[in-house]
Amino acid sequence: MELKPITNPAGSLYSSILDTIGDTPIVRINRLAPEGVELYVKVEAFNPGGSVKDRFALAAIEAAEASGALKPGQTVIEATSGNTGIGLALVCAAKGYPLVVTMAESFSVERRKLMRFLGAKVVLTPAAQKGTGMLAKAEELAREHGWFLARQFENEANADMHSRTTAREIVDAFGGTGPDVWVTGFGTGGTLKGVARVLRAENPATQIVVAEPDNVPMMQSGIPQDRDAEGRPVSHPMFRPHLMQGWSPDFIAKLAGDAVSAGSIDRFQPVGGNAALQAARDLATQEGIFCGISGGATFAAALEVAKTAPKGSRILAMLPDTGERYMSTVLFDGITADMSDEEIALSRSTPGARFDSPAPAPVAPAAAPSCKPEAAKMIDEIVAKHPVVMFVLEWCEFSWSVRKLFAAAGLHYHAVELDAAAMQKDNLGGDLRAALGLRAGAPTIPQIFIGGEHIGGATDTFDAFKDGTMTEKLAALGLTFDAAKTANPYAFLPAWMHPR
Numbered sequence: 001m002e003l004k005p006i007t008n009p010a011g012s013l014y015s016s017i018l019d020t021i022g023d024t025p026i027v028r029i030n031r032l033a034p035e036g037v038e039l040y041v042k043v044e045a046f047n048p049g050g051s052v053k054d055r056f057a058l059a060a061i062e063a064a065e066a067s068g069a070l071k072p073g074q075t076v077i078e079a080t081s082g083n084t085g086i087g088l089a090l091v092c093a094a095k096g097y098p099l100v101v102t103m104a105e106s107f108s109v110e111r112r113k114l115m116r117f118l119g120a121k122v123v124l125t126p127a128a129q130k131g132t133g134m135l136a137k138a139e140e141l142a143r144e145h146g147w148f149l150a151r152q153f154e155n156e157a158n159a160d161m162h163s164r165t166t167a168r169e170i171v172d173a174f175g176g177t178g179p180d181v182w183v184t185g186f187g188t189g190g191t192l193k194g195v196a197r198v199l200r201a202e203n204p205a206t207q208i209v210v211a212e213p214d215n216v217p218m219m220q221s222g223i224p225q226d227r228d229a230e231g232r233p234v235s236h237p238m239f240r241p242h243l244m245q246g247w248s249p250d251f252i253a254k255l256a257g258d259a260v261s262a263g264s265i266d267r268f269q270p271v272g273g274n275a276a277l278q279a280a281r282d283l284a285t286q287e288g289i290f291c292g293i294s295g296g297a298t299f300a301a302a303l304e305v306a307k308t309a310p311k312g313s314r315i316l317a318m319l320p321d322t323g324e325r326y327m328s329t330v331l332f333d334g335i336t337a338d339m340s341d342e343e344i345a346l347s348r349s350t351p352g353a354r355f356d357s358p359a360p361a362p363v364a365p366a367a368a369p370s371c372k373p374e375a376a377k378m379i380d381e382i383v384a385k386h387p388v389v390m391f392v393l394e395w396c397e398f399s400w401s402v403r404k405l406f407a408a409a410g411l412h413y414h415a416v417e418l419d420a421a422a423m424q425k426d427n428l429g430g431d432l433r434a435a436l437g438l439r440a441g442a443p444t445i446p447q448i449f450i451g452g453e454h455i456g457g458a459t460d461t462f463d464a465f466k467d468g469t470m471t472e473k474l475a476a477l478g479l480t481f482d483a484a485k486t487a488n489p490y491a492f493l494p495a496w497m498h499p500r
Ligand code: PMP
Pocket: 051, 052, 053, 081, 082, 083, 084, 185, 186, 187, 188, 189, 190, 191, 192, 245, 246, 247, 292, 294, 295, 320, 321
């Protein structure tokens, strides 16, 4: 069969990662949609930072550049439940601004690590002080250090970006009139305000449904949001802790409040935490659509709406982010790293590569092992010259285990990296490895020598630390180490070897 060459459509070379923000797909739900309605989801995980908030991040920085509020090289700061921080981190990385983020410690650990991986600094705030606490900290840091605060909860650039991009994408995809029903939650309310006003203008019949956690009906309650003397929102009386990270902070943000005042909302749909989790899991296992908890919650709300929607209704739910930043959370409860009973039964249903039968015996070499005499001489010289010698492979986890143990104990060693690129010349690494195998009587790596004496491989070395013989051998050479750090040497083995 002849393979067709891949032809890139015009305009598919992007000049920057920032040009890939937006234009996310709207995807039909096939197996989970009830009879009689068309259900769609807008998958914001397709943004480069994996969430809807990339849109705000780009908008906030570009608006501030245009107005002069952000100077070249100035530090950007923002309070965020994580996705805005990840979006800002990638925008700031691409544009060369330092970024500091304040985030309550209760948001998922993945978020912190992603922001730090993208080069941002993450200042955690106490969970007890909720969203208002992280906001106040960001303001304080901005004031104190003269940084640019992105103010996602009230920055009009947030809603404007959604009017310009998200809303247009939705209207266009639904043939210029938009869907019959649009379902969203709210955090800042940027998505809600920005999209709702365009859908309304394009088609006043569009139903706009706002989902809230069922235990936090802040908007539905109609209780107005109080502010302090400086205009900062105070904790709303209807707020309770809830599952949907990124939704409903402990206050109704200005942009979210604007959508209420503008009369943009037709209906509120409460969603329970379990329904949100189930919907996210159903989307994954029955539609192949991977989203986070707030996406599950929005989809659960859309399913409720679908129950009473007129026949033929076209319903669109927002899925704000990817499920990958929830692996440490309840969303992944029951998803284990180990094999389930069913998987073990599958493993045992055929004879090969299983854990309950010994590995096949290695095939014996045809000829007795041999090595080059000059390589054997080099090994002798190396172990005679250095008091502690480790023959290792650069990226071998067992070699790392021993290196980490020695480093933790403060023991200096001479490492011979047998597979380093520099060892490839004339197969020096291979020759040394053959000679080492003969000398050690074992083909495995690493091999450790102390004062010229062969100790053994990784586990032999750990055993020698454990039973005290290592202390004696090192003491004989005048070497001491931090014994407290080597009390449990096996802890240095790769994580996958630890019993779970
Ligand atoms: N879901 C998640 C996971 C979020 O991070 C956010 C943003 N905080 C939202 C939903 C709500 O989006 P918006 O801020 O536009 O209201």
